[in-house]
Amino acid sequence: MYLSIFFIRQILHEMWLHKLRSSLAIFCIAFGTFAVVVLLALGDGFYKESYRNIVEIADNSCFVWRGNSSKSYQGYPKGQTYNFKISDIVELPKALKTVEAVAPASEARQSASISYESKKYSKNIYWVTPEFLRTTKINIAPGGRFINQVDIERQARVAVLGDKVKTILFGKQDVLGLKISINNVPFTVIGILIDDKRGKNGSRGDDVFISYKSYISLYGDQSIPFFLALPKSEIGSIQFEKSLRSYFGQKYHFDKDDKEAMGFFDISEIFQYIRWFLISLQLFLAVCGIMTLAVGSVGVANIMFLIITERTYEIGLRKAIGSTDRQIFLQLLLEALIIIGVGGGIGLAASLFVIILLQSITLPSWLGVPRLSWITVAITIFVLALIGLVAGFFPARRAAKIDPIEALT
Numbered sequence: 461m462y463l464s465i466f467f468i469r470q471i472l473h474e475m476w477l478h479k480l481r482s483s484l485a486i487f488c489i490a491f492g493t494f495a496v497v498v499l500l501a502l503g504d505g506f507y508k509e510s511y512r513n514i515v516e517i518a519d520n521s522c523f524v525w526r527g528n529s530s531k532s533y534q535g536y537p538k539g540q541t542y543n544f545k546i547s548d549i550v551e552l553p554k555a556l557k558t559v560e561a562v563a564p565a566s567e568a569r570q571s572a573s574i575s576y577e578s579k580k581y582s583k584n585i586y587w588v589t590p591e592f593l594r595t596t597k598i599n600i601a602p603g604g605r606f607i608n609q610v611d612i613e614r615q616a617r618v619a620v621l622g623d624k625v626k627t628i629l630f631g632k633q634d635v636l637g638l639k640i641s642i643n644n645v646p647f648t649v650i651g652i653l654i655d656d657k658r659g660k661n662g663s664r665g666d667d668v669f670i671s672y673k674s675y676i677s678l679y680g681d682q683s684i685p686f687f688l689a690l691p692k693s694e695i696g697s698i699q700f701e702k703s704l705r706s707y708f709g710q711k712y713h714f715d716k717d718d719k720e721a722m723g724f725f726d727i728s729e730i731f732q733y734i735r736w737f738l739i740s741l742q743l744f745l746a747v748c749g750i751m752t753l754a755v756g757s758v759g760v761a762n763i764m765f766l767i768i769t770e771r772t773y774e775i776g777l778r779k780a781i782g783s784t785d786r787q788i789f790l791q792l793l794l795e796a797l798i799i800i801g802v803g804g805g806i807g808l809a810a811s812l813f814v815i816i817l818l819q820s821i822t823l824p825s826w827l828g829v830p831r832l833s834w835i836t837v838a839i840t841i842f843v844l845a846l847i848g849l850v851a852g853f854f855p856a857r858r859a860a861k862i863d864p865i866e867a868l869t
Contacts, residue, residue, distance in 0.1 A: 485763045486803040488756035489844070493807025494814075496749030496840050501815050501830040503745040507738045509828025522697070523725040524704060525686030530720035534713055542712040543683030550589050550672050558695045558703040561591030563688040572678075574668060575641045576629040583625060584667050585642060587675030594690060604636055604651030607671050611650075615673050619647040622665040626652050642668070643678060686723070697726040750843055756803070757847040764796050764855035772862060779864035789860040796852025797845075804844040808837070 532538050552559045564587055572585045590609050600606055600620070611618050619640065626635055626649075635649045653665060676682075691700040701724045702716070709716035768775070775788060811832070818830045 481763055481766070482799065485760045485799045486806065488759040489753070489800050489803025489847075490807040490810065492749070492753035492756035493804045493840060493844065494811045495752040496746070496843070497808060497811035497832065497836060498814055498830075499745040499749040500742070500836045500839070501811070501832050502827070503742040504833060504836070505828035505830040507742055507828075508831065509825070510738055511735065520691055520693075520697075520726075520728050522689050522691065522700065522727065523686055523723070524689050525723040527721050527723050529714040529718055531715055531718055533709075533715045533718070536713045540714070542714075544685070544687065545681050545683060546587060546672055546676060547681050548711070549684065549687050552689065552707075553591070556703050556707055558691055558700050559689060560692045561594045561690040562589060563592045563690075564588065564684065572643050572668075573641075574625065574629065576638070579629050581625060581628050585675065585678075586667055586669050587672040588669045589672055591690070592669070599654040601652040601654050606651055607669065612671055612673055615677075616671070617645065617647045617674055618650045618671070620651040620653065620669040621649055622653050622667045624665040625668055642670070645678065647674070697729070701726075746839070753843060753847055757800075757851040760796060760799055760847075760851040761855060763799075764792065764852060765858070767795070768792070768855055768859045768862075771859075773868065775859055775862050776864040776866070776868045779862070780868065785860040788862075789856045792856035792859050793849075793852040796855070797848040800844055800848035800851065804840070808840065 526542060526544055528541050529536070529538050549562050549564075552562050571582060574581045574583060574585075588607055590607055590612065593606055601623075604620070606620055607618060610616075619642065621629075621635070621640075629635075629640065630638070635652065638649050639646045640649060641647070647670065670678075689700075689704065691697070695703075704724065705716040705722055708714075708722055709718075712721075714721035778788065779785075815830045815832050823829070
């Protein structure tokens with residue numbers, strides 16, 4: 461015990477005598493640790509945000525879009541085009557047993573003048589069905605609700621507002637039950653979209669949702685270029701695509717086997733590829749950080765070899781008066797571990813401060829919120845310990861093998 465305390469005191473004394481050298485070594489390790497932790501935290505935040513955004517639309521949802529026929533069919537020439545009508549799309553769940561729900565895509569909208577008392581705002585109006593929440597996962601603030609089937613049957617003029625629209629028109633006022641005007645037509649506010657300040661609902665906070673029947677009454681049965689469709693749980697992607705092609709082929713007069721006439725894309729097919737890409741990106745960031753740490757460890761090893769060169773006479777003298785190879789080895793290994801430990805501690809503290817700072821400011825929504833997990837900390841500590849052992853082992857072994865006679869001559 462006394463010997464260990466003596467070793468530590470001697471090591472700290474040597475580090476204090478060579479402050480610049482020790483500081484540079486500690487800085488290298490601190491910077492490497494900082495890089496590892498911050499990169500992993502940013503990567504983890506980006507992964508979780510991207511994963512969540514993908515999951516919001518990847519629950520077996522499919523994009524369907526109009527095309528141009530590439531072959532003649534039933535007297536209709538090739539090259540003909542067509543338009544999906546809103547009324548056609550919303551009837552799909554009733555017309556086809558394979559369809560669970562449909563929803564508009566981003567182009568299915570119309571800019572309108574929205575007003576409340578003296579305040580006005582011009583923004584996009586979306587038509588939706590009650591099943592919209594099942595194809596695009598958004599959250600409604602407590603106390604409110606989304607458009608339901610009763611609203612459709614009663615042709616109720618109700619609206620759901622994005623949080624940004626609500627703030628512009630009403631500020632912090634409780635808006636549920638109040639009436640707004642959309643192109644001078646009154647609508648009752650029944651719900652507000654939740655915004656988590658990190659773009660959880662993307663651009664939805666800037667939009668207004670009304671039922672498809674209200675939309676048609678305002679703008680007519682418009683054409684839409686594409687839409688989202690959700691198959692029933694027991695229906696596979698191939699069967700679902702065939703049923704849609706057969707249905708629209710009969711309705712719009714094109715061959716159901718004509719791939720150019722109607723586009724179809726199953727989002728879930730690429731879900732796993734995107735997931736592995738995000739994981740690979742995390743691993744890449746981790747490797748970049750670890751490489752930075754490795755460079756720092758090379759610096760520590762070089763400094764340790766320099767220490768041995770400078771203290772060859774001292775090491776020889778200590779051996780001559782009774783110090784064993786093991787004691788010499790442990791002292792120099794411990795010195796390397798102390799440098800690594802101090803540098804790692806400083807790097808962890810600095811990275812934690814930066815991560816907390818990043819969490820307190822508004823970052824781009826696609827970047828997500830940087831997260832410092834226990835796994836990240838554990839990996840960093842393990843890598844630091846490994847680097848400390850490697851950086852100190854070889855210099856310490858070299859010092860332990862010094863011949864005291866040669867060192868003193």
